[in-house]
Amino acid sequence: MSSGSPRIAQGRIAGDRPVPHIVTELPGPKARAHVAFDETWTSPSLPRAYPIVPIRGEGLTVEDIDGNLFLDFAAGIAVTSTGHSHPKVVAAIQDQAAELIHFSASDFYLPIYPQVCRELARIAPISGRVRAYLGNSGTEVVEASMKLARFATKRPYIVAFLGAFHGRTYGSVSLTASKAKYHAGFGPLLPGIFHAPYGRVEDLRWFDEVLFDKLAPADEVAAIIVEPIQGEGGYIVPEDGFLQGLRDICDRHGILLIADEIQSGAGRTGKMWAVEHWGVEPDILLTAKGIASGMTLGAMIAKAELFETWGPGAHGSTYGGNPVACAAALATIELLEGGLVDNAATRGEQALAGLRPLLDRYDGLVRDVRGKGLMLGIEFDTGEHAEEVQWACFERGLLVLECGKTSVRMSPALTVTEAEMATALRIFGEAVAAVAGHGPAVLEEVVDAGAADARPHLRPDDRRRGRAQARLLVARQPRRRRPRRHPSTDRRRDPRADARDRGVQPLRDGRALHRGRDEPAVLPAAELFRDRPAGSQPPDPADPLALWR
Numbered sequence: 001m002s003s004g005s006p007r008i009a010q011g012r013i014a015g016d017r018p019v020p021h022i023v024t025e026l027p028g029p030k031a032r033a034h035v036a037f038d039e040t041w042t043s044p045s046l047p048r049a050y051p052i053v054p055i056r057g058e059g060l061t062v063e064d065i066d067g068n069l070f071l072d073f074a075a076g077i078a079v080t081s082t083g084h085s086h087p088k089v090v091a092a093i094q095d096q097a098a099e100l101i102h103f104s105a106s107d108f109y110l111p112i113y114p115q116v117c118r119e120l121a122r123i124a125p126i127s128g129r130v131r132a133y134l135g136n137s138g139t140e141v142v143e144a145s146m147k148l149a150r151f152a153t154k155r156p157y158i159v160a161f162l163g164a165f166h167g168r169t170y171g172s173v174s175l176t177a178s179k180a181k182y183h184a185g186f187g188p189l190l191p192g193i194f195h196a197p198y199g200r201v202e203d204l205r206w207f208d209e210v211l212f213d214k215l216a217p218a219d220e221v222a223a224i225i226v227e228p229i230q231g232e233g234g235y236i237v238p239e240d241g242f243l244q245g246l247r248d249i250c251d252r253h254g255i256l257l258i259a260d261e262i263q264s265g266a267g268r269t270g271k272m273w274a275v276e277h278w279g280v281e282p283d284i285l286l287t288a289k290g291i292a293s294g295m296t297l298g299a300m301i302a303k304a305e306l307f308e309t310w311g312p313g314a315h316g317s318t319y320g321g322n323p324v325a326c327a328a329a330l331a332t333i334e335l336l337e338g339g340l341v342d343n344a345a346t347r348g349e350q351a352l353a354g355l356r357p358l359l360d361r362y363d364g365l366v367r368d369v370r371g372k373g374l375m376l377g378i379e380f381d382t383g384e385h386a387e388e389v390q391w392a393c394f395e396r397g398l399l400v401l402e403c404g405k406t407s408v409r410m411s412p413a414l415t416v417t418e419a420e421m422a423t424a425l426r427i428f429g430e431a432v433a434a435v436a437g438h439g440p441a442v443l444e445e446v447v448d449a450g451a452a453d454a455r456p457h458l459r460p461d462d463r464r465r466g467r468a469q470a471r472l473l474v475a476r477q478p479r480r481r482r483p484r485r486h487p488s489t490d491r492r493r494d495p496r497a498d499a500r501d502r503g504v505q506p507l508r509d510g511r512a513l514h515r516g517r518d519e520p521a522v523l524p525a526a527e528l529f530r531d532r533p534a535g536s537q538p539p540d541p542a543d544p545l546a547l548w549r
């Protein structure tokens with residue numbers, strides 16, 4: 001683990017403050033009040049990972065409502081590919097908004113819409129004539145691809161994969177199979193969908209031995225939809241040969257191969273599209289998330305002859321391909337091709353080199369380190385430990401996000417610098433050490449190395465100063481070998497317990513975690529995340545702070 005991370009360059013938001021820089025307890029007082037306000041008015045279905053309330057972003061720096069600075073390795077769920085508010089993207093958005101905000105490309109000829117389609121066709125890994133359709137989100141273009149595949153092939157069935165995530169509208173959620181809760185209570189789902197095992201070459205036998213033999217004839221299967229690297233399912237990289245095997249099955253039976261690159265695409269894996277790591281050409285490619293730097297745009301890119309089976313009215317959208325989102329996409333593509341895809345590859349190597357030693361150092365706790373480019377997954381032995389690491393990172397000012405059942409993902413903007421990556425790796429290492437019960441030893445290494453810049457959150461003007469200094473004092477003690485304990489039995493070193501002692505609670509699916517069977521969350525901040533009993537009075541929405549008086 002790098003102990004002497006170079007200092008991160010300052011910018012508009014950070015000024016001369018280092019990043020991260022935590023100046024309040026987390027969540028801070030304004031964040032707590034805001035969470036109460038939010039929880040009064042918003043749908044409880046939003047899962048919410050932890051209570052950050054962002055108000056400004058620049059590059060990988062995010063400032064929250066209390067003035068804390070975070071280093072963002074979550075990127076709005078792998079979206080802000082060019083960093084927060086990249087000046088070129090902002091300028092493109094501002095210029096377009098000043099000219100024309102909406103007209104609807106469904107019914108009229110909006111000039112910027114085909115420009116984006118042409119650019120997407122140019123960069124798509126699909127040979128021959130290519131066209132594109134623009135929607136507003138990932139799930140919308142997944143839906144579009146299901147309609148196009150059925151329409152063009154005149155076949156009913158679609159195959160997706162166990163562990164897949166394709167969205168939450170009815171068609172896409174029927175394809176999704178990463179967590180049963182996404183289906184719970186919503187059935188019956190869309191019929192005609194099968195789920196295959198994902199990732200191993202030997203799993204491909206399922207198609208001949210199970211699907212085509214027992215469930216549906218191959219010539220009734222319209223499409224196989226696959227994430228080249230599974231995203232929400234846990235950042236799972238398939239074996240070499242898996243995607244090629246799918247391509248072969250499709251070619252043998254006239255089935256369309258749909259690559260859902262909504263998370264893996266737009267340069268995130270160190271190539272423009274993840275399928276390019278394996279030289280596999282899909283018939284239809286889906287993109288969203290990073291392609292417009294956070295503006296709402298999704299695209300279905302496909303062989304022109306598939307599109308040309310559709311007539312007018314077969315598909316469309318009032319907003320899809322909105323000119324402001326299109327302007328952001330054009331600026332984003334230029335930046336991706338201008339060096340960010342290459343940077344993703346280089347910084348990804350740096351990340352893997354920094355993360356792999358955790359496998360030996362925390363053998364048993366850290367189970368796998370995997371990924372390509374800046375689509376990085378770190379798997380833990382249990383979901384609880386993944387959650388604890390996510391929380392321990394948050395407390396230290398690093399934003400990461402869980403995925404799958406037991407993994408934490410790093411998906412920073414493709415603009416990430418060497419220094420930012422080094423800082424993130426150091427903090428992540430500290431977080432894992434804390435969860436493993438080795439916190440001080442790792443801090444000691446940092447202090448021993450005299451790496452002042454490697455601990456930017458320990459500043460004299462910190463309101464956390466006392467605690468930070470206490471930690472450093474502990475760190476300066478001669479190193480003692482601590483016997484390894486099972487982290488969840490080591491209360492003194494458990495960051496969740498530590499957080500709760502200070503009145504804050506990590507979340508699981510928007511609810512407070514309760515540590516142990518008989519230890520309910522009792523401190524004020526926990527109130528925010530508790531299930532409200534039916535009929536109870538919510539906090540006064542006009543005065544959310546009331547909860548805190």
Ligand SMILES: Cc1ncc(COP(=O)(O)O)c(C=O)c1O
Nearest residue numbers: 137138139165166167231262263
């Ligand atoms: C691979 C993949 N497909 C589809 C979606 C759905 O995208 P959206 O949330 O924009 O609807 C996601 C979102 O996480 C995704 O990762």
